[in-house]
Amino acid sequence: MTMIKLRTLLGVSAIAFAASTPAMAQEKTVTLAAYSGIFQDHYMKAVVEPFMKANPNIKVQFYGMPNSAQMLGTLRAQKAAPQIDVMIMDVSVAKAATDEGLFDKVDESVSRNVADLYPNARIEGVGGVGVTFDNLVLLHNEDQVKTPPTSWNALWDKQYAGKVAVPAVPDIQGTTLTIIANKMAGGEDYKKSVEAGIEKLGELAPNVQTWDPKPDVYTPIANGQAALGIGWNARAQVYSDAEGSKLGVTLPKEGSGFQINTINLVKNAPASDAAKTFVDYALSPETQARFTEAMFYAPTNSKARDKISKEALARTAAGSMDQMIGIDWIAVAGIRDKITEQWRRRVIPLSR
C-alpha cells in the first residue's frame, strides 16, 4: 500500500470514529444475564424488544447462561470489573450472591413498582426482588397415560414402574418434591424435619427410571422414553404447546411449591441508571402480564393479574394460589445439604 493511500484510509476512519462518538454517548447498553434457551426466546420477544422500542437510546444485550450457578460463577470472576448490569436468577443463588456483596438493593427508590409486588416476591436478605413465579407440576406422556393424573400419587403407581423421570436433589425440583412428599405423608414443618417425606420418596425410588433426565425432564416424557415426571410449569406449558407434543401438564390436587426468579442489579456495573430503567420496566404490571401470556410464569406484581387473559392465568399458579405450599427458599438453603445427604443415602440407592 502506498503512503498516500494509507493516510487517506487513516483519515477516513478517524472521521468515521469522530462521527460515531456523539451517537455512542447517547446510546447506553444494558447487559442482562438470564437463562438461555426458551426463556431467552420468550423474554426477548415479550420484554426486551418492547423495552428497546420504548427506550430507543438504551440497548439491551441478552447474555444467556444455562443456570443460576454459572451466572454466580461469572459474577465472582468479574467482581473487580463487572460486565453484567442486570441478572435474573434463582432466589437461593441470588441470596448467596447478595451475601458475597455482588448485588445492589432493589427497592422503591429503584422502581415504584416494587411497592406493588406480592409479599413473597420481596425476600429478606436478597438484593433483588422476585420477577417471576413458577411452580412444580406433574408431567405425563399422553400416549402412555390416557387420563391426566390428578394427584402426585400417580408417580408411586406400580403400573409405571421404570417409567418415572425425577430430577433429583441437588436440583431444586427434587427439593420441592421432598417438601410436597413430606406434606403428603403427614410430616411436620419441613424446616424442622423432612423425615416423613424422605421415607415416602424411598417408596417412589423403585419406580424411577432416571434421577438425572437429559437434556431436561420434558424431552424424555414428550418422546415416550418415560411416562411420568416432575418439572416446572412455565417450560412444561410451552413444550406442551409445541406441534404434535405428547407432553401433558397437570397441577395436582395436593398443591405445589413455588420457585422464584429474582431480578438483581449488579454492584459497580457500568450502566447503572439505564439498568434501573430496565428493572423498573420488567416489574411493571404491563410487562409482567405480557411475559405471563408468553410463557406462563405467574406475575410477581399484584397489579398484573387483571391484565392477563383468563386462559393464560389458568395455566399458571396465579389461578390456584390457595393450593400452594409456601417454601422459604432462604431457610431451605440452610438445610439443603442435609436433604441431599438423605436422598443419596436413603432414596436413590433404593432404585438400584
Place this chain on the structure above:
Amino acid sequence: MMTITVPTAPTVSRPALGRTGTAAALLLPIALINAIGFILPVLNLLRMSFNEALAGGGVRETFTLANWTGLFGDSFYVELIINSITVSLSITIATLIVSYPIALYLHRSTGRWRTFLTVLVISPLLTSAVVRTYGWIALLADQGPIVSAIAALGIAPPRLMFNTTGVIIGLTEILMPYMILSLLAGFGRLDPRVEEAAMSLGAPPAKTFWRVILPLTLPGIALGCLLCFVLAVSSFITPKLLGGGRIFLLATEIYDQAIVTLNWPLAATLSMLVLIIFGAALAAYARVLRAIE
C-alpha cells in the same frame, strides 16, 4: 571382561552456556503455557480446597482442613471414590479386551487395507462424545433395538441404561480408539519373525500367544490402560447421560458440587483427589514399565 568403547558425540566447540541457553529458550514457551494454563489453576484449586463453604453456595476465605477430613470421614464419599476407581478399572479392562484383537489385526495388515482400517478406527474421534452417547441412549433404551432383540428371544431383558452397565458400555466404546492407537504404538517390538520362530519350534498358537506375543505387547497394553483409566476417571458427559443419576462418580460429583450445589471448596477438594489418583496411576505405569524392561 570385555571392554566396549562407547562412541562419544563429537565435541562441539560451542560454549556450554550457549547450549543451555538455547535449551532454556526452547523450553520457555511450553513452560510458560504450562505455568499459566495448568500450574496456576491447580494451585488456585488447592487453595480453594482449604476454604469454607457456606450454606447456599457462598465461599468464605479461610484455612481449614474440614473439606479433606470430611471427605474421608464420610462413608458416601469413600464409597464414591472406590466406585470411581472400580468402574474406571472395569472400563479399562473391557476396552482392552475388545481392542486387543483389533489392534493385533491392524498391526499385521499392510498397505491400503491397513490405511483404511486405521481411518476406520480413528473416525469415531471425529464425532463428539455427546453425540455418540446419545447414539447409545437410542440403542440401549427400553424400546430400543437391543432390548427388543433380547425380549424377542424370550428372555426378560435386563436394564441396559441409567445404571453402571450403561456407563461401562458407553465409555468402553468411546475409549476404544485411544486404546487401539496406544496398543499399536506399543506393538513396535512385535516382530512377525519371532512368532514364526516360536511356531516352527512347535509351539501351538495359544502357547505362542501367551509366551511370545503377549509379553512383547505388554508396553502397549500398559500405555493403553494408563490412558484409558485416566480418561475414564475424568470423563463426565457419558456417565452423566447414561448413569441416570444413580451412579456417583468423581467427575459427575465435581460437576454437581461446582455447578448445582455451588460448593466450590468441596469441588476443588475432589478435583485435587482426582489429580492424586492420576499421580498414582502414573506411578503404577512407571513400575509396570520397569518390570517389563
